[in-house]
Amino acid sequence: xxxxxxxxxxxxxxxxxxxxxxDLLGISFCIKKGEAYYLPVPEKKQDIITLLEPLKFLFEDxxxxxxxxxxxxxxxxxxxxxxxxxxxxxxTMIAHYLLExxxxxxxxxxxxxxxxxxxISIETLIGKKGKNQLNMRDIDLERVTxxxxxxxxxxxxxxxxxxKELKKEEFLSLFNEIEMPLVEVLADMEEEGIRLDIETLxxxxxxxxxxxxxxxxxxxxxxxxxxxxxxPKQLGQILYEVLxxxxxxxxxxxxxFSTNEDALQKLKGKHDIIEKVLQYRSxxxxxxxxxxxxxxxxNEQTGRIHTTYSQTIAATGRLxxxxxxxxxxxxxxxxxxxxxxxxxxxxxxxxxxxxxYSQIELRIxxxxxxxxxxxxxxxxxxxxxxxxxxxxxxxSPEEVDREMRTKAKSVNFGIIYGQSAFGLAxxxxxxxxxxxxxxxxxxxxxxxxxxxxxxxxxIAKEKGFVETIMHRKRYLRDINSSNGIVRGAAERNAINxxxxxxxxxxxxxxxxxIYHEMQKHSYKSKMLLQVHDELVFDVxxxxxxxxxxxxxxxxxxxxxxxxxxxxxxxxxxNWLEAH
DNA sequence: CCCCTCACG
DNA sequence: ACGTACGTGAGGGGC
Numbered sequence: 322x323x324x325x326x327x328x329x330x331x332x333x334x335x336x337x338x339x340x341x342x343x344d345l346l347g348i349s350f351c352i353k354k355g356e357a358y359y360l361p362v363p364e365k366k367q368d369i370i371t372l373l374e375p376l377k378f379l380f381e382d383x384x385x386x387x388x389x390x391x392x393x394x395x396x397x398x399x400x401x402x403x404x405x406x407x408x409x410x411x412x413t414m415i416a417h418y419l420l421e422x423x424x425x426x427x428x429x430x431x432x433x434x435x436x437x438x439x440x441i442s443i444e445t446l447i448g449k450k451g452k453n454q455l456n457m458r459d460i461d462l463e464r465v466t467x468x469x470x471x472x473x474x475x476x477x478x479x480x481x482x483x484x485k486e487l488k489k490e491e492f493l494s495l496f497n498e499i500e501m502p503l504v505e506v507l508a509d510m511e512e513e514g515i516r517l518d519i520e521t522l523x524x525x526x527x528x529x530x531x532x533x534x535x536x537x538x539x540x541x542x543x544x545x546x547x548x549x550x551x552x553p554k555q556l557g558q559i560l561y562e563v564l565x566x567x568x569x570x571x572x573x574x575x576x577x578f579s580t581n582e583d584a585l586q587k588l589k590g591k592h593d594i595i596e597k598v599l600q601y602r603s604x605x606x607x608x609x610x611x612x613x614x615x616x617x618x619x620n621e622q623t624g625r626i627h628t629t630y631s632q633t634i635a636a637t638g639r640l641x642x643x644x645x646x647x648x649x650x651x652x653x654x655x656x657x658x659x660x661x662x663x664x665x666x667x668x669x670x671x672x673x674x675x676x677x678y679s680q681i682e683l684r685i686x687x688x689x690x691x692x693x694x695x696x697x698x699x700x701x702x703x704x705x706x707x708x709x710x711x712x713x714x715x716x717s718p719e720e721v722d723r724e725m726r727t728k729a730k731s732v733n734f735g736i737i738y739g740q741s742a743f744g745l746a747x748x749x750x751x752x753x754x755x756x757x758x759x760x761x762x763x764x765x766x767x768x769x770x771x772x773x774x775x776x777x778x779x780i781a782k783e784k785g786f787v788e789t790i791m792h793r794k795r796y797l798r799d800i801n802s803s804n805g806i807v808r809g810a811a812e813r814n815a816i817n818x819x820x821x822x823x824x825x826x827x828x829x830x831x832x833x834x835i836y837h838e839m840q841k842h843s844y845k846s847k848m849l850l851q852v853h854d855e856l857v858f859d860v861x862x863x864x865x866x867x868x869x870x871x872x873x874x875x876x877x878x879x880x881x882x883x884x885x886x887x888x889x890x891x892x893x894x895n896w897l898e899a900h
Numbered sequence: 901c902c903c904c905t906c907a908c909g
Numbered sequence: 910a911c912g913t914a915c916g917t918g919a920g921g922g923g924c
Contacts, residue, residue, distance in 0.1 A: 551920090552921080553903085581906080603906085648907095651908080806913075816915085
């Protein structure tokens with residue numbers, strides 16, 4: 322029956338949420354509204370493979386299209402049983418993400434909203450989250466069938482709605498040429514995983530642990546009492562009530578005492594306890610979030626860490642990473658960098674290669690705005706922050722000192738965020754009037770940027786959305802709000818979204834092209850990680866030169882652009898040295 | 901389950 | 910006079 326269908330909706334039922342460890346229980350199919358079937362599979366892996374054998378050619382048929390909600394999950398499950406999907410695919414979750422990037426995209430919500438139908442919830446079937454939650458394996462076949470078949474049917478109906486909408490909003494190219502091809506790339510990266518040197522982290526954790534104990538003693542003795550330093554509430558009471566180190570304690574937006582880094586930095590001179598708390602905080606973070614947590618994420622079978630990328634969370638088009646998040650591994654501080662050292666190649670024969678775009682977001686705003694001065698700086702391969710400092714402080718590039726460059730760097734970043742004088746002043750701790758002078762000088766020197774920004778906001782007000790170079794849209798419902806604060810936030814989004822989003826478009830295209838080229842040559846080297854403007858590869862040493870050429874080339878020429886895109890790369894025995 | 905804090909781009 | 914930088918995920922506290 323499935324042979325005759327061009328478009329097949331399906332959904333896999335498994336024993337868990339992690340496709341690497343979950344077992345397949347069955348697959349539901351739907352090729353016609355209101356009619357769906359569930360195929361339960363045997364228990365033993367080999368028996369499943371035998372049973373699915375006749376289905377393989379369907380999944381490999383390039384003339385078919387397979388439709389699912391969050392298809393990357395199903396792809397990874399089926400891959401464990403030898404099935405590789407070569408057919409086209411349509412993910413209803415990703416489709417909705419393009420249509421409404423700021424919303425959530427869960428199937429129950431989509432069914433209610435677009436089909437006016439409330440599906441059987443997973444909770445009805447296996448119970449609420451917690452240790453009493455049942456396993457899908459323990460549920461009667463009849464009930465699983467009903468649940469699974471319903472999901473396939475809903476997915477089929479959602480596809481009909483979203484396909485029309487994608488066409489109407491001119492999303493077909495972004496969807497079919499970028500987002501859907503990327504699914505397979507991400508699935509492969511996730512399956513591959515990255516090796517972690519647990520011993521290094523263990524040693525580091527113990528070392529920090531000793532220091533933390535000493536810092537804790539010091540802090541308690543300054544306070545004259547023991548308390549939980551990890552509790553912002555208790556720490557606030559100690560600092561602002563017991564020690565009363567300032568007469569105007571900083572507050573959070575909910576009225577609590579504020580003890581964050583920013584607040585503490587400003588109180589540094591007031592009491593010796595502050596310095597200790599700051600040290601304690603940063604080491605505590607490294608220990609609990611990274612040194613202690615990462616080893617628990619290593620998969621027992623593969624010995625590697627397998628993150629999951631989400632293509633439907635960040636409203637700008639960026640990816641996000643969970644379980645664990647490998648997009649926020651420390652790099653800025655000396656101690657933090659020790660964590661990066663623990664990310665290593667799979668074996669002696671491999672080397673980690675890191676390739677990152679240099680200043681991609683500033684290059685994008687230069688290109689989009691066509692500002693001649695900024696484009697020229699990039700074409701001459703100048704240090705953009707020094708060039709900016711030279712312009713706004715009216716000195717020669719040689720005369721730019723560190724302070725001037727730091728300030729220029731902050732303005733450059735502020736521009737990307739749609740900055741205000743207030744925001745800039747707060748960020749680099751200067752007066753508001755000095756911030757205003759700097760911004761005025763900036764817009765004088767880069768007039769194209771200024772007019773681009775006003776034009777972008779104008780377009781947003783008119784159309785209700787802004788878009789990236791690949792026509793990814795972000796809708797800004799508050800752009801015409803009468804509330805100045807709300808409108809201001811929407812205006813900053815109008816500036817930021819096309820920049821951050823176009824950078825996301827570019828690296829996604831590069832990833833797809835690199836992946837296909839690597840497949841074509843059947844390299845042993847593998848793409849492992851994406852960190853917004855950086856790609857990390859596990860490179861087989863014999864292939865190093867070829868892969869470097871390939872990666873640099875595909876990244877720098879992912880799109881045609883009026884500003885050169887430059888990629889810097891390095892390889893080494895760990896992620897820190899490679900970066 | 902929300903809040904605060906802090907790690908990254 | 911107001912209150913702001915853009916986008917994320919995770920750990921710990923506390924209700």
